[in-house]
Amino acid sequence: MTAPLRIALAGLGTVGSGVIRLINENGAMIAQRAGRPISIVAVSARDRNRDRGVDLSPYKWVDDMDALAGEPDVDCVVEMVGGSDGPALTLARNSLSHGKSFVTANKAMIAHHGMELALLAESKGISLKYEAAVAGGIPVIKGIRDGASANRIERVYGILNGTSNYILTTMEKHGSDFDSVLKDAQALGYAEADPGFDIDGVDAAHKLAILAALSFGTEVDFDGVEVAGIRGIMSADIGQAKALGYRIRLLGMARIDGGKLFQRVNAYLVPESHPLAHIEGSTNAVVAEGNFSGRLMFQGAGAGDGPTASAVVADLIDIARNDGGTVFSVPADKMVKGGRAQSGNRTGKSYIRFVVADKPGVLAEITAAMRDAQVSIESMIQTEKTNEGSVLISMVTHESRECDVTQGLEKLVNSSSLQGEPVVMHLLSDED
Amino acid sequence: MTAPLRIALAGLGTVGSGVIRLINENGAMIAQRAGRPISIVAVSARDRNRDRGVDLSPYKWVDDMDALAGEPDVDCVVEMVGGSDGPALTLARNSLSHGKSFVTANKAMIAHHGMELALLAESKGISLKYEAAVAGGIPVIKGIRDGASANRIERVYGILNGTSNYILTTMEKHGSDFDSVLKDAQALGYAEADPGFDIDGVDAAHKLAILAALSFGTEVDFDGVEVAGIRGIMSADIGQAKALGYRIRLLGMARIDGGKLFQRVNAYLVPESHPLAHIEGSTNAVVAEGNFSGRLMFQGAGAGDGPTASAVVADLIDIARNDGGTVFSVPADKMVKGGRAQSGNRTGKSYIRFVVADKPGVLAEITAAMRDAQVSIESMIQTEKTNEGSVLISMVTHESRECDVTQGLEKLVNSSSLQGEPVVMHLLSDED
Numbered sequence: 042m043t044a045p046l047r048i049a050l051a052g053l054g055t056v057g058s059g060v061i062r063l064i065n066e067n068g069a070m071i072a073q074r075a076g077r078p079i080s081i082v083a084v085s086a087r088d089r090n091r092d093r094g095v096d097l098s099p100y101k102w103v104d105d106m107d108a109l110a111g112e113p114d115v116d117c118v119v120e121m122v123g124g125s126d127g128p129a130l131t132l133a134r135n136s137l138s139h140g141k142s143f144v145t146a147n148k149a150m151i152a153h154h155g156m157e158l159a160l161l162a163e164s165k166g167i168s169l170k171y172e173a174a175v176a177g178g179i180p181v182i183k184g185i186r187d188g189a190s191a192n193r194i195e196r197v198y199g200i201l202n203g204t205s206n207y208i209l210t211t212m213e214k215h216g217s218d219f220d221s222v223l224k225d226a227q228a229l230g231y232a233e234a235d236p237g238f239d240i241d242g243v244d245a246a247h248k249l250a251i252l253a254a255l256s257f258g259t260e261v262d263f264d265g266v267e268v269a270g271i272r273g274i275m276s277a278d279i280g281q282a283k284a285l286g287y288r289i290r291l292l293g294m295a296r297i298d299g300g301k302l303f304q305r306v307n308a309y310l311v312p313e314s315h316p317l318a319h320i321e322g323s324t325n326a327v328v329a330e331g332n333f334s335g336r337l338m339f340q341g342a343g344a345g346d347g348p349t350a351s352a353v354v355a356d357l358i359d360i361a362r363n364d365g366g367t368v369f370s371v372p373a374d375k376m377v378k379g380g381r382a383q384s385g386n387r388t389g390k391s392y393i394r395f396v397v398a399d400k401p402g403v404l405a406e407i408t409a410a411m412r413d414a415q416v417s418i419e420s421m422i423q424t425e426k427t428n429e430g431s432v433l434i435s436m437v438t439h440e441s442r443e444c445d446v447t448q449g450l451e452k453l454v455n456s457s458s459l460q461g462e463p464v465v466m467h468l469l470s471d472e473d
Numbered sequence: 474m475t476a477p478l479r480i481a482l483a484g485l486g487t488v489g490s491g492v493i494r495l496i497n498e499n500g501a502m503i504a505q506r507a508g509r510p511i512s513i514v515a516v517s518a519r520d521r522n523r524d525r526g527v528d529l530s531p532y533k534w535v536d537d538m539d540a541l542a543g544e545p546d547v548d549c550v551v552e553m554v555g556g557s558d559g560p561a562l563t564l565a566r567n568s569l570s571h572g573k574s575f576v577t578a579n580k581a582m583i584a585h586h587g588m589e590l591a592l593l594a595e596s597k598g599i600s601l602k603y604e605a606a607v608a609g610g611i612p613v614i615k616g617i618r619d620g621a622s623a624n625r626i627e628r629v630y631g632i633l634n635g636t637s638n639y640i641l642t643t644m645e646k647h648g649s650d651f652d653s654v655l656k657d658a659q660a661l662g663y664a665e666a667d668p669g670f671d672i673d674g675v676d677a678a679h680k681l682a683i684l685a686a687l688s689f690g691t692e693v694d695f696d697g698v699e700v701a702g703i704r705g706i707m708s709a710d711i712g713q714a715k716a717l718g719y720r721i722r723l724l725g726m727a728r729i730d731g732g733k734l735f736q737r738v739n740a741y742l743v744p745e746s747h748p749l750a751h752i753e754g755s756t757n758a759v760v761a762e763g764n765f766s767g768r769l770m771f772q773g774a775g776a777g778d779g780p781t782a783s784a785v786v787a788d789l790i791d792i793a794r795n796d797g798g799t800v801f802s803v804p805a806d807k808m809v810k811g812g813r814a815q816s817g818n819r820t821g822k823s824y825i826r827f828v829v830a831d832k833p834g835v836l837a838e839i840t841a842a843m844r845d846a847q848v849s850i851e852s853m854i855q856t857e858k859t860n861e862g863s864v865l866i867s868m869v870t871h872e873s874r875e876c877d878v879t880q881g882l883e884k885l886v887n888s889s890s891l892q893g894e895p896v897v898m899h900l901l902s903d904e905d
Contacts, residue, residue, distance in 0.1 A: 059765070073804075180619070183615065187619065187790075187791065191790060193498075193502060337611060337612070338771075341767060353623075354623035364798065367508075
């Protein structure tokens with residue numbers, strides 16, 4: 042057995058403590074699998090005295106987190122601090138500059154600064170790894186980078202945010218309203234007090250930008266993700282989708298469209314025959330469709346200290362085995378600017394739901410607007426009256442250009458019949 | 474870009490031709506991802522003149538397959554001949570002895586000779602890889618070996634045979650009989666003319682033995698797998714299971730039981746809430762439950778030339794990247810003899826179905842036998858009369874020791890009331 046891989050941990054919240062617990066519990070087995078022990082030598086966090094349920098006494102305590110980058114006896118720094126910039130980014134830059142491999146669970150940092158850090162790591166010939174940044178404990182980075190490596194990936198998509206999926210599938214199960222499920226989820230600790238990051242799609246967009254870069258060899262382009270969340274979705278939408286044979290899921294979706302990168306986070310109507318329709322609760326699942334493999338799906342826990350620690354330590358085992366390799370699937374300096382494909386050019390079926398005043402002529406107004414925009418309607422249902430005396434109208438379009446749907450809706454912007462913004466969701470198809 | 478990885482292909486059936494097509498089509502992308510090109514230099518198969526839809530003229534044709542092992546300009550031999558012994562095994566031994574890495578899709582050979590070949594490869598410091606041997610295009614070997622590497626795997630199980638799953642889920646969908654679905658599957662090419670290998674569980678057992686060795690660090694022990702297939706399953710069983718909230722799936726199941734290895738292929742009743750209950754048609758899915766990751770599931774196409782080629786070439790990319798590593802999760806000479814845990818000691822609920830004569834006293838006879846064996850019955854249904862005037866009796870036991878169930882059934886072996894062997898299936902639980 043050769044010399045241990047000596048690591049330093051920055052950040053000792055639930056994930057950081059989880060990594061310590063994992064290495065303590067599975068250490069002997071890990072040493073066999075990695076070919077050498079993984080040994081924690083130094084730790085740093087804000088508060089030295091907080092009780093974390095793990096014994097920190099065997100490790101050198103470093104007050105100044107940034108000093109870990111310069112610790113002489115450390116081969117690899119593990120960052121579990123979070124935040125796209127600030128201390129995490131400084132530590133990443135400094136650690137890599139000092140020739141130390143770097144493992145992180147920080148999706149925001151990789152989504153925003155992944156290219157810079159990848160170039161730096163590769164110029165030094167060291168590893169930058171981030172399995173835990175996407176879909177928690179599911180080894181989807183390795184699944185795409187190594188498992189599907191022989192394929193041109195046609196599209197990559199999935200359920201990337203557990204909180205949103207928990208809310209949607211709980212609404213589905215109990216027929217309950219968004220607001221009440223969110224409140225319950227917050228009480229149970231499944232949703233943050235400030236839930237915007239999760240339910241408005243930002244967290245999923247971070248992960249999607251990373252998956253897209255990995256799958257297509259395009260530069261990470263977080264700002265190119267079109268993002269919408271799930272706040273507008275009503276229980277009636279879920280019922281309506283179900284009647285049509287679909288389930289509503291918040292998906293991140295990326296593909297190459299005419300040489301350009303298309304990235305979107307939005308709620309989709311997923312056909313019941315698709316495996317994503319069966320992903321319940323806070324589970325995550327990622328689908329990669331390869332030109333030879335066909336559809337691969339990876340599912341598991343998308344968050345939590347155990348799953349996240351599992352992913353972090355798997356990265357450390359890769360490094361201990363000297364299986365580091367490039368940061369993404371291809372060397373960072375070979376990644377291309379994808380350009381941005383606009384969703385408006387895309388064609389597909391859309392679900393549109395309006396809340397309207399219960400008065401004559403509304404249906405005629407809506408259908409005329411759609412007709413004028415060249416959008417033809419496949420099915421339309423005027424559903425229940427709400428408590429406020431409004432009426433819900435749901436429709437599914439025939440295959441249409443998305444920009445035509447947008448144009449149809451724009452014609453209705455000033456209509457006095459509409460109450461609130463219409464909700465638009467796309468139907469997931471094999472061509473999406 | 475460094476020197477190409479030079480490979481020789483043995484066997485040019487659909488999978489071999491698929492590998493050639495894949496490398497032709499995705500070659501430039503693969504070179505970027507692997508850091509160097511993968512280049513086919515020599516090929517060998519039985520019939521040189523057969524039209525395979527791929528141009529073989531760029532490659533050196535070698536009549537004697539075994540001579541590939543000695544080809545001076547070859548770094549790695551890819552075997553797609555099949556068969557646990559014979560030419561495939563000879564080629565594997567010779568290639569590794571000559572210091573050439575070896576990639577295979579041959580589950581039977583790895584299940585029977587994996588230990589010998591792994592020891593040989595590791596003694597030479599070269600790679601032996603077999604991603605395509607288990608679950609076709611799904612990167613489950615890498616998923617467990619690399620993705621879940623930080624975990625003690627609690628159990629590994631899944632749907633490992635596409636033909637059996639196609640038959641069971643088609644029966645489920647259409648309420649049709651086993652025989653007619655098998656006949657249709659054979660006509661459609663989904664099942665072999667001699668289907669025993671698939672429907673009697675042998676193919677799944679090969680894959681399970683490999684997964685168990687990888688997951689638990691135990692020596693590959695194919696002979697230790699308890700194997701049963703699906704021939705005895707009737708449409709009524711599927712209906713009965715459905716009424717109870719279960720789907721019937723042929724599963725391979727492995728875990729460590731009191732320090733010993735438990736391996737079984739059998740039909741299970743899978744709760745509808747479990748992701749395996751939603752795997753339809755010929756899709757495969759593998760679940761690995763880690764002590765930190767929780768439940769991970771990998772799903773995709775378990776067979777076919779495209780998916781299999783995808784897995785074979787992913788192995789080649791690993792080798793080109795020098796990410797070969799040990800054959801299983803730990804070095805072969807560190808793998809332990811697991812010993813064999815007997816299923817009789819296991820505890821769980823069982824589904825038992827009898828075909829009996831429609832006459833008085835049968836129910837009393839069966840229930841007495843179970844009572845005498847200490848097996849208590851949770852639910853029992855006497856179902857429809859068959860065309861032959863027989864009656865079906867299905868029961869689900871309370872948690873019982875399997876040996877007690879066996880003992881109860883043994884008491885009935887000579888009963889004149891029973892028509893044919895009872896069918897026993899276990900209910901998949903979180904503890905299974």
